[in-house]
């Protein structure tokens with residue numbers, strides 16, 4: 001809930017602390033700006049003219065929820081949680097550890113980590129209000145915020161112990177600002193060849209070979225490598241329903257027409273074994 005993370009949140013326009021008003025029906029900053037808490041439990045924290053886009057739409061969010069609930073990405077979630085636990089162990093014990101997940105989607109990763117670390121709390125940030133509804137319900141110690149990761153983050157300086165970024169955009173300059181000195185960012189990036197077995201038959205988008213390299217270039221001057229990267233790769237057997245959910249949650253959903261996709265899906269075998277590939281990187285403030 002937002003009250004679990006209120007000591008971390010800040011006004012998106014001027015960075016002044018936020019506090020709950022009217023039993024957390026709204027949040028108000030020291031400079032007098034007010035932000036209504038949606039009845040679903042999330043708050044939109046955007047400055048000025050608001051957000052530039054809406055992120056994942058309702059169909060993509062529903063497909064993500066369906067796919068992740070099947071458990072096929074369990075090795076990914078275990079690896080992310082393990083890295084965050086390790087970072088939390090290096091945090092001073094004075095306050096409960098704080099996690100920020102950006103582009104947090106339905107909160108699958110955030111909830112798993114909060115479940116695994118007693119007392120930890122987390123901010124799930126996503127630009128999609130549809131995702132935020134799930135985020136607000138994903139864990140009792142998660143606070144859901146709709147915000148743009150490319151803008152000034154609605155968080156106080158140096159208050160976050162760990163940031164997780166799972167297949168989502170990053171903002172290294174802002175990560176440097178909000179991380180505590182011992183804090184780190186955990187980034188899970190899809191690996192080259194991730195789910196390649198689906199790529200050709202369905203015509204879905206591939207992973208750029210220089211994705212990780214570009215992430216480090218973008219981070220230069222703000223964040224630096226904190227640990228050796230970990231490559232994760234494992235087979236998954238997907239049936240047609242799981243494949244449909246996987247395609248539906250990916251950017252490919254926007255590029256392939258529904259009829260074309262249905263035709264290509266019908267030509268697939270009942271089940272198909274695919275290889276999931278990703279790389280986990282850990283970065284710390286420079």
Ligand SMILES: C[S@@+](CC[C@H](N)C(=O)[O-])C[C@H]1O[C@@H](n2cnc3c(N)ncnc32)[C@H](O)[C@@H]1O
Pocket residue numbers: 054055056064068102103104105106107108109125126127128131147148149150165166167168169
């Ligand atoms: C590929 S999904 C990953 C979701 C989640 N991390 C997971 O793996 O289940 C990317 C997420 O980033 C969000 N997103 C895209 N652009 C964003 C932005 N500028 N600021 C915040 N979130 C953004 C989308 O709405 C979507 O939920």
